[in-house]
């Protein structure tokens with residue numbers, strides 16, 4: 001007797017031809033996105049659905065719960081209101097919600113029907129949407145529903161914007177129809193954000209292909225320099241990936257606001273947010289990175305902008321075309337789990353910095369200093385022993401995008417450690433192949449062997465591609481550092497290029513808002529990040545294993561006095577710099593509403609500032625690898 005599961009499977013098989021027929025039936029899906037009252041923040045969306053023959057008796061409209069590239073379920077349906085559905089004669093159709101993101105409409109087999117709803121949009125970020133009296137920006141996954149079962153259908157979007165606004169998107173325009181655009185399918189539709197405003201446009205060509213930078217907002221940027229430098233980044237990365245430009249045009253949408261930040265990659269466009277006064281030209285040491293946490297880095301300079309561009313642009317290969325397992329086509333109703341974000345994001349971050357160096361936009365010293373800083377930051381993260389990069393990738397949905405005061409102790413960033421693994425793999429491949437191959441060859445191989453053959457790659461495919469270029473097994477490397485949580489061996493990799501990591505260099509100044517007290521030259525080890533919040537000095541996070549952690553300081557504690565004297569941040573930093581390892585400090589704190597004192601014995605950090613320095617003697621092979629790596 002067959003099991004119930006077999007009976008179900010048989011029933012499904014009988015139903016399959018009907019389902020396939022429904023999937024194959026051509027459906028015309030046309031959206032209109034109107035914004036008649038921008039100050040209300042309400043987009044008015046119409047969906048027109050047409051078929052040549054009768055449709056099913058009921059259909060489902062679904063709004064995605066997430067938007068690809070930003071790995072968090074964001075429940076976009078919470079912004080939907082005033083849903084109605086009508087038949088071709090304008091008569092209301094019955095509908096009900098069947099779960100948080102699905103509207104079931106009783107269509108009674110109608111060939112033609114439409115739905116209307118409004119979406120509240122008042123949050124500007126690269127993954128959300130904003131409509132107000134000065135502009136509209138939207139991600140289609142935030143506001144456009146798909147017809148269940150028809151993600152592969154093409155769709156058009158007609159934008160009704162105020163007359164004085166222009167419209168920019170990566171989607172091709174429909175000829176002869178004003179502000180109407182076409183997407184081949186819903187993965188492409190959801191991959192193509194829109195900006196409608198009185199934006200400025202900078203244009204340039206690379207290999208005859210048009211590129212534009214669409215800028216909404218004022219800022220202290222030099223337009224000509226930005227255009228020239230972004231073009232250099234595009235040219236450098238196109239060459240790095242084999243010289244082919246794999247899109248018909250490319251659009252950067254850039255929002256400049258006081259506190260804007262972050263970027264999101266798309267097939268032939270990218271959304272960027274950047275602080276409007278963050279374009280100051282500086283040389284010397286300054287951290288730059290891209291990712292969800294960049295907004296709380298208050299002091300940015302022009303290199304930070306270039307790094308953001310470089311990162312998002314490299315994604316057009318790494319993740320948008322070189323796709324890890326589940327990342328495309330997408331399931332828009334739930335989390336899409338992958339262990340490969342350390343490659344998709346981390347290795348993209350590695351190439352973001354490397355491309356700036358190869359484009360001549362940062363010096364070798366700036367590149368090496370930034371790399372040393374990233375290594376030091378990873379080494380100061382106790383969570384690196386709690387989570388592998390694969391686990392970090394997999395759990396991004398509940399951890400990386402939902403960080404709290406304990407994250408530094410329980411997590412490792414797939415961006416940060418992934419970028420460093422990119423560096424180590426690159427140098428390891430160069431060493432083993434005697435400089436003949438590199439990680440560049442791995443990326444080009446994946447592009448040819450997977451994207452060009454319409455396949456996604458898995459964890460073993462990536463390892464095998466690295467081994468192919470290295471000419472030998474990297475099993476141990478992947479076991480210890482990718483699947484595992486072992487301490488990374490920096491000198492083994494850096495040695496290939498005639499370099500080593502010096503962990504005892506003299507200190508550098510710390511950032512202005514947050515102070516990891518004790519990172520200064522005196523090696524004092526306290527182990528907490530302290531931030532000034534209005535007139536209060538608050539403990540942001542406490543590092544596991546540090547004196548502060550072991551002796552009872554908590555994140556959220558308000559420090560009111562040090563050795564019985566009232567503190568400001570400057571006073572606290574100055575007094576702590578005068579302390580010696582082994583000394584006791586008396587902290588008066590508010591924990592919630594309770595006043596108490598803590599006596600903390602300061603520790604000895606044993607390490608200074610990290611620098612990457614040349615080996616005393618370098619072989620010709622090491623010199624050659626260094627030269628081909630940093631592109632001189």
Ligand SMILES: [Zn+2]
Nearest residue numbers: 311315345348
């Ligand atoms: Zn990224």
